Amino acid sequence: MTTLVLPNVWDDGSAALAGRAGAGAVATTSGGVAWSLGRPDGEGLSVNDMIAAVRRITATVSVPVSADVEGGYGDVAATVRAVIDAGAAGVNIEDSRNGELLPVSAGSA
Template identity: 60%
Template sequence: MTTQAEQARRLRALHAQPPLVLPNAWDAGSARAIEAAGALAIATTSAGVAWSLGVSDGGGLSMAAAVGAIRAIVAAVSVPVTVDIEAGYGDVSAAVTAVLEAGAVGVNLEDSTGGVLDEPSVYASRIRAARAAAVAFGIDLVINARTDTYMFGDGAGTMDRAGLYAEAGADVLFVPAVVDAPTIRTLAADSPLPLNVMAGPGAPSVPELVELGVTRISVGPAITARAYALATAAATELLKTGTYDTLA
């Protein structure tokens, strides 16, 4: 049986052999399906987990509920699991310890709260707290430092933040809301950390992203959103017209 420490080493090694492609999961069933499709690791989406539990993203998901979902996902798959813990649920050390206890070996940690960018030094302290909690637990946690400089701003200061986050102990720089090739190439070239981007319709393909220098590719809540859109469309058709074309 693979130990948690071995899973952590496996996840870290996957970043050294790009691309690491992560179709994000939101529950045990989706994680099993994604693993069966050939994924070498599972990444969660906090939005998807929240929706699956009937609450809103961005504050609706409690740490206890998130950890419960993580525990079920880890138990359902044999590959390493890295999890989205948003901004740390108000206590990064406790959150990291809880997800490590649930069996995860990586975390995604945001540098914004409530749609507002945090001060870089404040976020760097959260990274240090996450690393300290992981060291105390005895697992070489992979910390994916998400910066929302493009999500909630114009991208200014991204590399200044990246340098500070790297010094604080982050392993990967995650920059969502960027899909144009020139910007991605510049970010990949300038970043002191391997680059993670959120891909999807309108973004370069996986091979193109690799050529641009991207190491890690995820899709956030996109698969979850499509799954629930299908459920809504199929249910609407069934209830309104009594037909099943959506399910064909």
């Protein structure tokens, strides 16, 4: 069995540290990215600012990056395409809102 450990990073500096420490991959934390830019978690950061942060992080490390992009910023497909274009290898989207699990159909917008 192989275990995958994804250190959560919030900017290019934290990504660089994780990479230097030997991380085989990293993941962004939506809250950490937002807070590091002075915005609240929960899509308090604009989609363009989130994509720019992902781009800075992917440009800093040579390992795969999985990006947490909140609830998808309204247009999940466009957001996922932008994240992949920014260099991410994976994307995760919120599965709940206000503490309630969303139905599977919520992801088929």
